[in-house]
Amino acid sequence: MPPEVFARRLDRARAELEARKLDCLIATPSTNYEYLTGYNPGRSERLIALIVPLRGGPAVVCPSFEVERIKRHGVIADARGWEEEGDPYALVRDTVRRLAPRAGTIALESSTGYQTSLRLAAALSGWKFVDAAPVTERLRIVKAPEEIALIRRAIEITQAAMTATFAQLAVGMTERDVARLLSREMQQRGAEGGGLVQFGPSSALPHGGPAAAALERETVVLIDCGCRVRGYESDITRTAWFGDSPAAEFRKVFNVVHDAQSAAMELGRPGTPCQDMDRAARKVIAAAGYGPFFTHRLGHGLGMDGHEPPYLVEGNALGLEPGMVFTDEPGIYQLGKFGVRIEDDCVMTASGVEVLSQRASKL
Amino acid sequence: MPPEVFARRLDRARAELEARKLDCLIATPSTNYEYLTGYNPGRSERLIALIVPLRGGPAVVCPSFEVERIKRHGVIADARGWEEEGDPYALVRDTVRRLAPRAGTIALESSTGYQTSLRLAAALSGWKFVDAAPVTERLRIVKAPEEIALIRRAIEITQAAMTATFAQLAVGMTERDVARLLSREMQQRGAEGGGLVQFGPSSALPHGGPAAAALERETVVLIDCGCRVRGYESDITRTAWFGDSPAAEFRKVFNVVHDAQSAAMELGRPGTPCQDMDRAARKVIAAAGYGPFFTHRLGHGLGMDGHEPPYLVEGNALGLEPGMVFTDEPGIYQLGKFGVRIEDDCVMTASGVEVLSQRASKL
Numbered sequence: 001m002p003p004e005v006f007a008r009r010l011d012r013a014r015a016e017l018e019a020r021k022l023d024c025l026i027a028t029p030s031t032n033y034e035y036l037t038g039y040n041p042g043r044s045e046r047l048i049a050l051i052v053p054l055r056g057g058p059a060v061v062c063p064s065f066e067v068e069r070i071k072r073h074g075v076i077a078d079a080r081g082w083e084e085e086g087d088p089y090a091l092v093r094d095t096v097r098r099l100a101p102r103a104g105t106i107a108l109e110s111s112t113g114y115q116t117s118l119r120l121a122a123a124l125s126g127w128k129f130v131d132a133a134p135v136t137e138r139l140r141i142v143k144a145p146e147e148i149a150l151i152r153r154a155i156e157i158t159q160a161a162m163t164a165t166f167a168q169l170a171v172g173m174t175e176r177d178v179a180r181l182l183s184r185e186m187q188q189r190g191a192e193g194g195g196l197v198q199f200g201p202s203s204a205l206p207h208g209g210p211a212a213a214a215l216e217r218e219t220v221v222l223i224d225c226g227c228r229v230r231g232y233e234s235d236i237t238r239t240a241w242f243g244d245s246p247a248a249e250f251r252k253v254f255n256v257v258h259d260a261q262s263a264a265m266e267l268g269r270p271g272t273p274c275q276d277m278d279r280a281a282r283k284v285i286a287a288a289g290y291g292p293f294f295t296h297r298l299g300h301g302l303g304m305d306g307h308e309p310p311y312l313v314e315g316n317a318l319g320l321e322p323g324m325v326f327t328d329e330p331g332i333y334q335l336g337k338f339g340v341r342i343e344d345d346c347v348m349t350a351s352g353v354e355v356l357s358q359r360a361s362k363l
Numbered sequence: 364m365p366p367e368v369f370a371r372r373l374d375r376a377r378a379e380l381e382a383r384k385l386d387c388l389i390a391t392p393s394t395n396y397e398y399l400t401g402y403n404p405g406r407s408e409r410l411i412a413l414i415v416p417l418r419g420g421p422a423v424v425c426p427s428f429e430v431e432r433i434k435r436h437g438v439i440a441d442a443r444g445w446e447e448e449g450d451p452y453a454l455v456r457d458t459v460r461r462l463a464p465r466a467g468t469i470a471l472e473s474s475t476g477y478q479t480s481l482r483l484a485a486a487l488s489g490w491k492f493v494d495a496a497p498v499t500e501r502l503r504i505v506k507a508p509e510e511i512a513l514i515r516r517a518i519e520i521t522q523a524a525m526t527a528t529f530a531q532l533a534v535g536m537t538e539r540d541v542a543r544l545l546s547r548e549m550q551q552r553g554a555e556g557g558g559l560v561q562f563g564p565s566s567a568l569p570h571g572g573p574a575a576a577a578l579e580r581e582t583v584v585l586i587d588c589g590c591r592v593r594g595y596e597s598d599i600t601r602t603a604w605f606g607d608s609p610a611a612e613f614r615k616v617f618n619v620v621h622d623a624q625s626a627a628m629e630l631g632r633p634g635t636p637c638q639d640m641d642r643a644a645r646k647v648i649a650a651a652g653y654g655p656f657f658t659h660r661l662g663h664g665l666g667m668d669g670h671e672p673p674y675l676v677e678g679n680a681l682g683l684e685p686g687m688v689f690t691d692e693p694g695i696y697q698l699g700k701f702g703v704r705i706e707d708d709c710v711m712t713a714s715g716v717e718v719l720s721q722r723a724s725k726l
Contacts, residue, residue: 085677115473314448
């Protein structure tokens with residue numbers, strides 16, 4: 001993305017800090033760090049910290065041998081290195097003092113490790129630390145057109161890779177084989193990604209587990225996957241019957257899940273509370289008698305993280321806004337039998353929910 | 364690994380807690396969580412927490428739809444689920460109170476996210492929180508024979524995959540192509556893994572960056588990679604000349620780096636301070652006139668994390684003990700020209716350093 005995108009994001013970050021009476025944002029490598037700088041150098045045991053004060057900056061503190069790499073990628077011009085035998089936290093303290101001479105409140109990126117947070121707080125003992133989530137979530141929850149374009153591209157690649165993978169399913173393949181095949185199909189289309197593959201009864205465990213079970217005919221195959229295009233994710237689940245004759249119960253459950261998914265899509269308008277989307281889908285599943293088997297929330301936001309706000313879950317009264325991207329993924333999981341989940345990616349528009357992925361057909 | 368391994372590890376964890384007057388360990392999914400339970404359910408926005416009190420337990424708090432998955436893998440029998448619309452932190456509080464009725468000090472796993480740490484501290488307001496690193500590092504820093512066996516297997520696979528990859532290098536391949544090929548060679552040998560591939564001048568940037576440069580003849584190829592076997596890592600770097608006639612300077616630098624690596628290997632005995640290993644290698648490089656170009660520490664511990672204690676770095680006086688596994692990886696990086704790093708994996712034994720990988724030959 002062009003540098004002006006990041007200049008704009010930094011300006012918005014500063015405005016969010018100011019509105020909350022915060023004086024400085026510190027982020028260790030994460031999607032939030034990447035959102036503001038255009039590059040994620042990766043998290044390791046060596047401290048890298050982005051410092052965004054209310055005025056001036058931003059600056060990055062990093063290992064001295066990483067200065068060159070960090071300056072080459074992304075938009076950070078002010079990168080200061082600490083030596084291997086030196087104290088990274090002292091360098092953060094000195095950099096914060098230089099950029100923000102008066103101690104105040106630091107918003108620390110939410111995923112920063114606990115140990116790192118303790119060391120930062122010790123080095124900057126005059127400062128108060130708070131969770132930066134309100135700032136970073138507000139920055140990212142409504143997607144700009146250039147972000148939606150990348151998510152669309154990730155979705156296209158994911159769907160093409162899934163179609164190719166389902167077409168190659170064969171008796172004897174393991175869940176792991178299929179997962180690798182899927183990743184390769186994504187790579188061949190220019191994206192890194194992968195997902196969970198579950199056969200038969202294992203499909204009844206959301207998020208599955210590693211498995212070496214071999215595929216047999218006349219069974220359920222669930223694939224939940226996504227890929228990343230320039231930092232933006234897709235997330236799609238398809239559950240299909242492998243064989244000639246889908247069991248009657250599979251067909252029935254599949255269609256209930258599909259209807260539940262549709263109910264939320266049809267309900268959503270700008271301002272619809274997230275929990276109402278969940279309720280709309282849940283109502284369809286409960287009416288069909290499968291209520292206790294829909295064991296998770298309806299969906300989650302999608303962007304630089306595979307799961308991010310807004311969460312479509314009971315208790316979340318947040319109203320959906322145009323530009324919010326989220327999944328709609330009801331499921332019915334009957335332990336010992338099989339599970340069905342159908343997941344599509346959606347964006348809220350001025351007139352309602354636009355489904356970004358190509359939906360599955362009812363059976 | 365058999366369940367008794369984990370029973371032993373939990374006993375050792377409790378002994379470490381007791382010795383430090385700590386009352387409870389809490390770990391979110393991480394290698395520390397996996398070390399104690401045999402399974403890493405993965406970190407996400409949904410709280411999963413392992414609770415190890417001084418007596419009784421352990422218990423895991425997780426999303427209710429994950430209870431089944433967590434009980435199936437690893438050794439946790441006591442897994443309690445919170446509902447999607449519920450409060451995971453209240454369930455952690457109730458579980459801690461049940462297992463450790465008197466408030467005291469909680470050691471919180473170091474990589475736990477900052478936001479999670481704040482929420483745990485708020486839910487368990489009568490408790491004091493400290494970093495669990497002294498406990499977890501002591502548990503893991505000396506490897507048991509069954510751990511070293513897995514690291515050896517990861518090293519074997521990595522070396523075979525690297526050999527196969529170097530043999531397939533061809534003009535026109537990009538760094539990314541070679542990285543994918545390498546991952547595939549590892550997968551074909553039964554392990555997940557990968558690494559960094561750097562051609563020519565880009566080899567002078569430790570940790571590189573994403574690159575699409577195409578391979579030409581008569582240049583340097585640096586591959587730094589590893590794979591995981593049942594949770595245990597390898598980490599090996601080879602720098603080679605692609606073409607017929609290695610440049611004289613490449614040959615010279617390569618042999619200096621090789622000698623530096625040997626110097627540390629020959630010095631190490633039980634009790635040798637980590638920093639002395641670094642100094643021994645650095646002395647060789649400085650004597651050859653390349654001192655300023657060896658910009659990072661000599662090495663790091665290796666186990667369930669690719670980088671973990673002990674760190675072979677100036678300022679670390681910790682003495683090496685039999686069973687500690689670490690890398691020996693000096694490098695010389697001349698920006699605008701090329702970089703050479705040679706990395707092998709070692710274990711300290713009663714009589715000195717045993718090199719677990721097959722070293723490169725001098726040029």
